[in-house]
Amino acid sequence: MTAETESALLAPTPEQLAWQRAGLGMFFHVGINTFAGKEWSDGTVPASDFAPTDLDAEEWVRTARDLGARYVVLTAKHHDGFCLWPTATTDYSVASSPWKDGSGDVVGDVAAACRKHGLGLGLYLSPWDRHEPCYEDPEAYDAFYLRQLRELCTNYGELFEVWFDGAGSAGRVYDWEAIGALLAELQPQAMVFNMGPATIRWVGNEDGLAADPCEYVTRSTDLNNYDPDVVELGQARYLPPECDVSLRRGWFWQEGEEPKSVEHLLEIHDRSLGLGANLLLNVPPDRRGRIDPVDAARLVELRAALDARFGAPVAADLRAIAAPAGARVEAELPGPTVFDHVELVEDVSTGQRVRAHRVLDSDGTVLAQGGTIGVRRIHRLPAAVEAASLILEVEGEGAVIEAVRVHDATGAPAPALPEDYRAPTDAPID
Structure with a gap:
């Protein structure tokens, strides 16, 4: 199996x-x-x-x-x-x-x-x-x-x-x-x-x-x-x-x-x-x-x-599109929207099914890609883009996408691990 x-x-x-x-x-x-x-x-x-x-x-x-x-x-x-x-x-x-x-x-x-x-x-x-x-x-x-x-x-x-x-x-x-x-x-x-x-x-x-x-x-x-x-x-x-x-x-x-x-x-x-x-x-x-x-x-x-x-998500309307392999979802935004984060939500109520996915703009440019989605998946894009719609391609039999949202975090603090960060893996000495 x-x-x-x-x-x-x-x-x-x-x-x-x-x-x-x-x-x-x-x-x-x-x-x-x-x-x-x-x-x-x-x-x-x-x-x-x-x-x-x-x-x-x-x-x-x-x-x-x-x-x-x-x-x-x-x-x-x-x-x-x-x-x-x-x-x-x-x-x-x-x-x-x-x-x-x-x-x-x-x-x-x-x-x-x-x-x-x-x-x-x-x-x-x-x-x-x-x-x-x-x-x-x-x-x-x-x-x-x-x-x-x-x-x-x-x-x-x-x-x-x-x-x-x-x-x-x-x-x-x-x-x-x-x-x-x-x-x-x-x-x-x-x-x-x-x-x-x-x-x-x-x-x-x-x-x-x-x-x-x-x-x-x-x-x-x-x-x-x-x-x-x-x-x-x-x-x-x-x-x-x-x-x-x-x-x-x-x-x-x-x-x-x-x-x-x-x-x-x-x-x-x-x-x-x-x-x-x-x-x-x-x-x-x-x-x-x-x-x-x-x-x-x-x-x-x-x-x-x-x-x-x-704090100000923009939700897309979703429409499934027939595809030869996997699933293809069109995510229609309310209009041309500037964003630098894409948030995906999979319906996992019958099991986790997405094994791989890609987010593309209407021209076919890959904006983000990865493996699983699960109850939430957030992609931070290298730079802000403007689009009125997105295409989500997923691999996984029976996968259902519950939501696609975009966010504009322009000017907000960006994630970063400290340069000298070391995960605490040692047992306490006392």
């Missing part, structure tokens, strides 16, 4: 398609590491060190909403084992901290803010736990982990995503059958990230960059950024990718770090969302429990830059 045929036979569930169309999410890495000055602490930092002075989860969610995110993911428990909710499974949680005299619940605060502002709630629950003694006993730890997962799946309303980070779990086998059964019972609509009963997958790096082709059907996934392990799925599955990347160098807020430039963030946008993947942008709250003002200002700049590039 060819990759094209395999992809066409596998279609997304309604929940997968809704997640893909949501596109942009915001990650919140916050916890004991925020106060320990570490990326990965080892579970020995005292719970009393978690002491935000002005924690405002609603500010976090408003920041996500204002950027245009449709969902958030919170690190309810990172690898250190510290829990941001008052769990009954361990005393290593906010209940043992001075914050709100031990009566606080960060997960609950974020969940309430998501309900108020209409964003989906995602929760990250690290399988690897460096604090819990029973981690060395797989059977005991599986039972422990299931109790934690049940609390999160029961007490905070509907979840949009459950995030299983593979870091630290190379060679470890968890009870994924029981975990899957619990999720199917309590949160059947939630997307499951990358491990066990996964419905979405990691893109394979932590710099937020997908590649072309951006395939939604795969037989394997990368486990994490720190080990060469690959998760073999045994059969092809529809698992669209999510690109995770931090606004700063590290995942947790650390003194002295600066956010990425607008140009860098635009490059990430175009090489994740613009290639048909989802983007999960990490914005770490600081030791007050607030969004760092420098980070907040950068996100306002980013939103303005995105609006300048994509």
Whole structure:
């Protein structure tokens, strides 16, 4: 069976398609590491060190909403084992901290803010736990982990995503059958990230960059950024990718770090969302429990830059044209239009079918070309052009183009990776 045929036979569930169309999410890495000055602490930092002075989860969610995110993911428990909710499974949680005299619940605060502002709630629950003694006993730890997962799946309303980070779990086998059964019972609509009963997958790096082709059907996934392990799925599955990347160098807020430039963030946008993947942008709250003002200002700049590039789309009327091979679509614009970006949308409700495509003007000049399209594909042209119509040629049996839009980003900031940029591929040393 060819990759094209395999992809066409596998279609997304309604929940997968809704997640893909949501596109942009915001990650919140916050916890004991925020106060320990570490990326990965080892579970020995005292719970009393978690002491935000002005924690405002609603500010976090408003920041996500204002950027245009449709969902958030919170690190309810990172690898250190510290829990941001008052769990009954361990005393290593906010209940043992001075914050709100031990009566606080960060997960609950974020969940309430998501309900108020209409964003989906995602929760990250690290399988690897460096604090819990029973981690060395797989059977005991599986039972422990299931109790934690049940609390999160029961007490905070509907979840949009459950995030299983593979870091630290190379060679470890968890009870994924029981975990899957619990999720199917309590949160059947939630997307499951990358491990066990996964419905979405990691893109394979932590710099937020997908590649072309951006395939939604795969037989394997990368486990994490720190080990060469690959998760073999045994059969092809529809698992669209999510690109995770931090606004700063590290995942947790650390003194002295600066956010990425607008140009860098635009490059990430175009090489994740613009290639048909989802983007999960990490914005770490600081030791007050607030969004760092420098980070907040950068996100306002980013939103303005995105609006300048994509805020006034011109939609084309589409007409399918019979062609000897593949499909040919005529995209008629309202009139002569100046543009330097072309946005394409494929109907993937019955599967991802486009394997290659070309965008031509009415004279037959190729303006852009590439592999997959998926839920969205953005082409930045080398220079602005003027046209009243476009021709889209696609390869892929049964492919359906849902929309063609053009954008004029003249004068707007342009995407660019820093000259000295190096993707963060090394494991934290602490």
